[in-house]
Amino acid sequence: MMKRSWLAMVLVAGLSIFAVPGMSVAQTAKPAASASELIDLNSATLDQLETLPGIGPAKAKAIVDGRPYSSLKDFEQRNIVAASTVEKFKAQVTVAKAKTKPATTDTAAASAAPAAGKIDLNTATAEELATLPGIGPAKAKAIIDGRPYTSLKDFEQRNVVAASVADKIKGQVSVSKVKAATAAVAPAPAPAPAPAPAGKVDLNTATAEELATLPGIGPAKSKAIIDGRPYTSLKDFEQRNIVAASVVDKFKDQVTVSKAKAKPVVAAAPDDQNPPEPMGKIDLNSATADELEVLPGVGPVRAKAIVAGRPYSSLAQFESKGIIPAAVFDKFKSATEVVTAGSAAPASQGTPGQLAAQKRIKMCGAQWRAAKAENKLPAGATWPQYWSQCNTALKARGY
Numbered sequence: 001m002m003k004r005s006w007l008a009m010v011l012v013a014g015l016s017i018f019a020v021p022g023m024s025v026a027q028t029a030k031p032a033a034s035a036s037e038l039i040d041l042n043s044a045t046l047d048q049l050e051t052l053p054g055i056g057p058a059k060a061k062a063i064v065d066g067r068p069y070s071s072l073k074d075f076e077q078r079n080i081v082a083a084s085t086v087e088k089f090k091a092q093v094t095v096a097k098a099k100t101k102p103a104t105t106d107t108a109a110a111s112a113a114p115a116a117g118k119i120d121l122n123t124a125t126a127e128e129l130a131t132l133p134g135i136g137p138a139k140a141k142a143i144i145d146g147r148p149y150t151s152l153k154d155f156e157q158r159n160v161v162a163a164s165v166a167d168k169i170k171g172q173v174s175v176s177k178v179k180a181a182t183a184a185v186a187p188a189p190a191p192a193p194a195p196a197p198a199g200k201v202d203l204n205t206a207t208a209e210e211l212a213t214l215p216g217i218g219p220a221k222s223k224a225i226i227d228g229r230p231y232t233s234l235k236d237f238e239q240r241n242i243v244a245a246s247v248v249d250k251f252k253d254q255v256t257v258s259k260a261k262a263k264p265v266v267a268a269a270p271d272d273q274n275p276p277e278p279m280g281k282i283d284l285n286s287a288t289a290d291e292l293e294v295l296p297g298v299g300p301v302r303a304k305a306i307v308a309g310r311p312y313s314s315l316a317q318f319e320s321k322g323i324i325p326a327a328v329f330d331k332f333k334s335a336t337e338v339v340t341a342g343s344a345a346p347a348s349q350g351t352p353g354q355l356a357a358q359k360r361i362k363m364c365g366a367q368w369r370a371a372k373a374e375n376k377l378p379a380g381a382t383w384p385q386y387w388s389q390c391n392t393a394l395k396a397r398g399y
Contacts, residue, residue: 121173145217201255214255216250231257243396282370289303294366363390
């Protein structure tokens with residue numbers, strides 16, 4: 001009997017000995033990190049994103065523009081920031097399930113958009129269009145002037161905005177079916193004069209107001225037509241691509257081209273005429289954001305990121321920084337170079353018209369140099385011809 005009591009006591013003591021360490025482990029175990037401490041890539045503000053290692057203002061904006069993300073893997077596959085940078089902050093972020101598509105506009109603009117929350121390119125106001133990424137007041141006006149569009153593909157083929165910008169807004173816009181052709185874009189208060197025979201509008205002599213009465217022609221395109229004068233024939237006008245072919249088809253029967261006795265004088269800034277041919281490649285250390293933006297795959301955000309990451313010692317060093325995805329860099333690598341880093345270029349000076357002309361020269365020059373470096377210029381193309389067409393196209397887009 002005493003032996004059994006003694007064994008019972010030993011068992012009870014043994015259980016209590018094992019129980020104490022278990023309690024100690026449970027009491028001292030460190031609780032798991034709270035999900036609220038992680039930064040949500042789908043909802044964090046720009047300031048919160050900039051606290052992550054390797055993320056500055058440009059990359060924070062790029063992350064916001066790319067929302068929503070379905071998972072961290074989805075974010076990584078987008079190549080919005082370099083993989084090496086993602087590794088630095090991967091443990092500090094989370095991706096919450098997005099209940100609604102993040103709004104880039106205010107509530108009023110969103111409620112005015114068509115079904116599925118998309119902005120209709122055929123009916124949206126200038127204010128609604130300006131809320132799209134990469135679309136400001138000038139480009140919003142150009143979109144309105146180009147209406148109507150039959151489809152998203154039709155809009156893209158018109159080159160109303162750069163292809164890189166069209167890619168950014170593609171998922172946020174729609175194109176409604178237009179039942180009837182738009183009325184006069186800029187209705188004239190009085191009947192338009194008919195200087196040309198049979199009441200047709202003469203592309204060589206008509207005023208901006210007369211040209212604006214043609215279907216699909218607004219103030220910006222009227223000015224572009226005037227800037228491109230003289231025209232030797234309607235075919236010559238069409239080949240200049242001053243307005244989209246689909247628009248020309250709308251008013252082809254309403255216009256004529258008289259024989260020009262002398263080239264009309266168009267008031268323009270001195271720097272807007274016959275600039276010297278740009279030579280060499282585009283320098284990643286000194287090119288302006290406008291020049292960088294015309295490179296394939298480089299829009300306003302990436303151009304700003306390239307400028308912010310300066311100086312670069314070589315193309316290889318630029319590539320290693322991961323500022324631009326490798327696939328995009330491969331598209332424009334042959335058109336760029338890295339010259340020894342120097343101070344920023346002095347600010348341009350002049351009248352507003354001269355400054356606008358200088359900006360167009362830089363943008364057209366960058367396109368010319370990129371195309372020349374990659375042997376993509378049309379056979380027999382010359383800089384004066386290229387500049388004339390590029391300059392006219394940029395003016396039509398509001399630059």
